[in-house]
Amino acid sequence: MxxxxxxxxVYREAVAYGRIKLRxxxxxxxxxxxxxxxDPLLVASIAGIQAAKMTPQLLPMCHPIELTNVDxxxxxxxxxxxxxxxxxxxxxxxGVEMEALTAVSVALLNVWDMVKKLEKDERGLYPExxxxxxxxxxxxxxxx
Numbered sequence: 001m002x003x004x005x006x007x008x009x010v011y012r013e014a015v016a017y018g019r020i021k022l023r024x025x026x027x028x029x030x031x032x033x034x035x036x037x038x039d040p041l042l043v044a045s046i047a048g049i050q051a052a053k054m055t056p057q058l059l060p061m062c063h064p065i066e067l068t069n070v071d072x073x074x075x076x077x078x079x080x081x082x083x084x085x086x087x088x089x090x091x092x093x094x095g096v097e098m099e100a101l102t103a104v105s106v107a108l109l110n111v112w113d114m115v116k117k118l119e120k121d122e123r124g125l126y127p128e129x130x131x132x133x134x135x136x137x138x139x140x141x142x143x144x
């Protein structure tokens with residue numbers, strides 16, 4: 001890890017976004033509450049919160065920092081996509097964009113896991129399913 005000892009402790013915030021392309025029939029099953037494993041949007045949001053807190057365990061060069069807030073929203077974006085947006089906050093010496101990106105990534109993987117039965121083709125593959133466009137939308141650093 002790099003040495004951040006000399007950096008100031010300041011307010012940090014990051015927002016990450018990503019989405020997963022699904023079959024239209026899968027989106028409809030989510031809308032109607034027909035996914036066998038439960039509500040993928042709710043489970044993915046909770047998984048994303050958990051993932052943000054576990055980021056330093058998953059990314060070995062990432063500093064463990066005390067997060068003050070993690071908010072993950074997963075939603076049907078359009079007839080082909082479920083999207084997730086994570087906002088992470090901390091008072092720390094380093095930013096929280098990796099925590100936000102990890103939250104979104106794991107949330108989207110949870111959506112995939114929960115709907116994979118609906119996405120599989122006859123060979124057991126997922127030709128239409130794709131996690132797309134995981135990005136940092138916003139970063140905030142406010143000095144005291």
